Amino acid sequence: MYHANMALEPNTRESVAQMLRAHGITPTHQRIEIALVLFERCWHPSADQILTAVNVRYAETSKATVYNTLKLFLDKGLVRELIVDPNKVFYDSNTSAHHHFYDMSSGEITDIPAEGVRIDGLPPLPAGMVTAGVDIIVRTRPGI
Amino acid sequence: MYHANMALEPNTRESVAQMLRAHGITPTHQRIEIALVLFERCWHPSADQILTAVNVRYAETSKATVYNTLKLFLDKGLVRELIVDPNKVFYDSNTSAHHHFYDMSSGEITDIPAEGVRIDGLPPLPAGMVTAGVDIIVRTRPGI
């Protein structure tokens, strides 16, 4: 997966710190850990998965900080929320426009690149409204 | 609690009961009330809105029954879930294929008819998977 925010930088603490500074975020120890977890690979973790991943080595980050930080990253455009499951929000470190497969049986989320996908025939927006985003979710389940 | 003298058009109650039977659902009083609330107009209520609406005249239906019934209706294909808000599920009594505008500032949900909307260029599904549904959510907010 292409990470718009990572360019070709290695996932070092220093490169992550620079990315945070570039987005106007003071790079604290906890924020760097959370960013490393978010960008280390292509996944769509929940807050709880991030909390677990960040504390694998030492318990050094609290639940409150994970939620605080995810909200901050969201405000600053570093991550986006994925609303596909009734029970929890998933976070997507790929902020470029794209869509998703959602396997309803396993919960697995897979990116669909936006290039090549085209939506035709949408009606005009209600008066005075502006588009904040168009999400396509293809819900799948194991075939016969 | 069942009240024998509820003033409601017998045709409407009876037609709802028949619809439930046609879907293999035993039409109890609570289920009929919930179905009436769901189908009385075009809206996308949450479980809590349904609970409130059903109990406007008398408190005759419990929270547990609303959730039980919504799950039953979902299984039987009478309603569909709408996952657009991180905090609650909305229910859609329109089960034909269609899409939605979601006004992020007011929470208002508006139907987009599927006729005329076309999605091109979706990649093939992961091996062994089958489509359970394709949802387009156009998130909007008040314009400039």
Place this chain on the structure above:
DNA sequence: AGATCGGATTAGACAGAGTCCAAAATTCAA
């Protein structure tokens, strides 16, 4: 270095949505 001070972190209380359970109520076929 030591003191300062504002932002960041934290534990744990709290809230809202939804689930579960065992007891009570009801349905409906016999």
Place this chain on the structure above:
DNA sequence: TTGAATTTTGGACTCTGTCTAATCCGATCT
């Protein structure tokens, strides 16, 4: 009418996420 099967129910419980006030930094100044 009867009673077994189904449905309903209050309330405890779980889970995700929020809030708050105390504490902890860590960058800057002397």
